[in-house]
Amino acid sequence: MARPDTLGQFEQLVLTAILTQREDAYGITIHSKVQELARPRKVSLGAVYVTLDRLEDKGLVSSWLSDPTPERGGRAKRCYRLEALGERALEESAVTAKRIWETIAQVWGKDWARQWGKQWGREPG
Amino acid sequence: MRREPPRILERIATLLIPPACREEVLGDLQERCASSWGYFKDALFAIPCVIASRIRRIVDPPVLLLHAMVVYLSFLLAAWIADGALPAGEGELWRLVIPSCAVLAGIILAEVYAKPGAASRFQSLRGPLLGAGLAFVSRIAVPFRVVLYGAALSLILVSTTKLLFPPITLRPQGASVPTLRLKHSAAQPSSFRWLVAALALLLLLLSVRRS
Numbered sequence: 001m002a003r004p005d006t007l008g009q010f011e012q013l014v015l016t017a018i019l020t021q022r023e024d025a026y027g028i029t030i031h032s033k034v035q036e037l038a039r040p041r042k043v044s045l046g047a048v049y050v051t052l053d054r055l056e057d058k059g060l061v062s063s064w065l066s067d068p069t070p071e072r073g074g075r076a077k078r079c080y081r082l083e084a085l086g087e088r089a090l091e092e093s094a095v096t097a098k099r100i101w102e103t104i105a106q107v108w109g110k111d112w113a114r115q116w117g118k119q120w121g122r123e124p125g
Numbered sequence: 126m127r128r129e130p131p132r133i134l135e136r137i138a139t140l141l142i143p144p145a146c147r148e149e150v151l152g153d154l155q156e157r158c159a160s161s162w163g164y165f166k167d168a169l170f171a172i173p174c175v176i177a178s179r180i181r182r183i184v185d186p187p188v189l190l191l192h193a194m195v196v197y198l199s200f201l202l203a204a205w206i207a208d209g210a211l212p213a214g215e216g217e218l219w220r221l222v223i224p225s226c227a228v229l230a231g232i233i234l235a236e237v238y239a240k241p242g243a244a245s246r247f248q249s250l251r252g253p254l255l256g257a258g259l260a261f262v263s264r265i266a267v268p269f270r271v272v273l274y275g276a277a278l279s280l281i282l283v284s285t286t287k288l289l290f291p292p293i294t295l296r297p298q299g300a301s302v303p304t305l306r307l308k309h310s311a312a313q314p315s316s317f318r319w320l321v322a323a324l325a326l327l328l329l330l331l332s333v334r335r336s
Contacts, residue, residue: 027153045153045167046174049146053178065148075152 007093011060013037014051015090018061018080026066026077027052052080060086130155130164138168143179144240150175179237188290192232195286196256196279197225198329200267203274221275224260224267228279231256253283 007015017033018025031048055061062083065076082090105113135151142150150171158164200221204212212218235252257276267275 027149028156044170044174045157046171049150049171050174050178053182057182069152071156072152073155075148075155077152078146078149 007089010034010038010047010051011055012090012093014048014055015060015082015086015093018082018086019090023079023081025080030080055086056080058085059083060089128158128160130158131161134161134164134168138172141172142175143237145179146175176237180233183236184233185290188286189229189233191286191290192283193225193229195282196228197221199228199278199282200224200271200275203271203278204267206274207268207270220266221271224272224275225279227259227262228253228256228276228283231259232283250280250284252287253280256280256283 013034014030016037017030020033021029027045027048030052031043031045034048035043052061052063056063060083061080063078063080066079068074068076135155138151138154139147154164154167154171157167201211201218204217204221212221232252232255235255239251257280260272260276260279
């Protein structure tokens with residue numbers, strides 16, 4: 001099996017959004033989930049499209065057109081799903097992020113980690 | 126509250142979004158539409174990204190480089206035919222870049238706005254034709270005769286190279302293979318061919334300039 005490329009932060013966000021949306025992952029839902037994950041940073045819909053195309057080209061996600069719906073003016077959605085390569089890439093990114101977190105917590109101390117954890121927990125949404 | 130997007134804005138967006146992703150992007154914009162201003166803002170930020178992404182997906186850099194060389198050579202030869210001598214000054218050589226860029230822009234635009242799955246016998250001609258048309262915009266910088274001959278020459282030469290190296294969208298594709306891999310696998314066997322062709326053109330260009 002081919003080794004997936006290293007993911008950029010935005011690519012990680014988009015892949016996570018697709019993972020959480022499951023069968024309902026398309027432009028709008030992916031964008032709103034990415035916006036939620038990337039807060040307080042603003043994310044444009046265009047940036048999500050560009051990243052989705054790139055991820056599809058890399059073989060990390062695949063897409064298909066769904067049936068047209070009236071709320072979209074009779075237009076179809078392009079739905080996305082994670083491929084095995086994408087799941088592996090996301091898993092590797094999560095492991096790396098965890099390692100980074102643990103290393104930082106080790107260096108800056110347990111108090112900092114506890115305080116940061118509390119602050120994280122208080123974050124709305 | 127969801128609203129219907131303004132007709133005029135929707136028509137402009139339909140024209141600007143490449144056909145390959147028009148359906149889903151227009152649908153997403155309509156689904157997000159809460160006000161006319163919101164629709165305009167969404168479209169303004171999304172459409173340039175969609176076009177750029179489409180260009181990145183369809184452009185094969187080695188083939189584009191080859192086209193750039195072919196087009197520039199066409200205008201150089203056109204200047205030679207029109208004036209009876211090759212342009213000597215550096216400024217004149219640089220000026221030929223303007224119509225060459227116009228032709229290249231036409232070739233890229235024709236591929237970006239090609240309808241997917243509507244491959245016709247004349248698809249290879251569409252890009253060079255649009256490019257030749259766009260070259261006439263640059264007739265302020267370059268004499269009309271040079272533009273005319275250059276556009277005609279580049280039309281012939283680029284159409285020929287397009288037959289040898291068809292656009293990515295026209296290459297045979299598998300159902301579940303990523304596009305980038307197809308792009309790479311398609312580029313592999315022809316990489317030697319394009320290298321030879323590019324070198325031959327470069328040598329021709331140098332020999333023409335020296336004579």
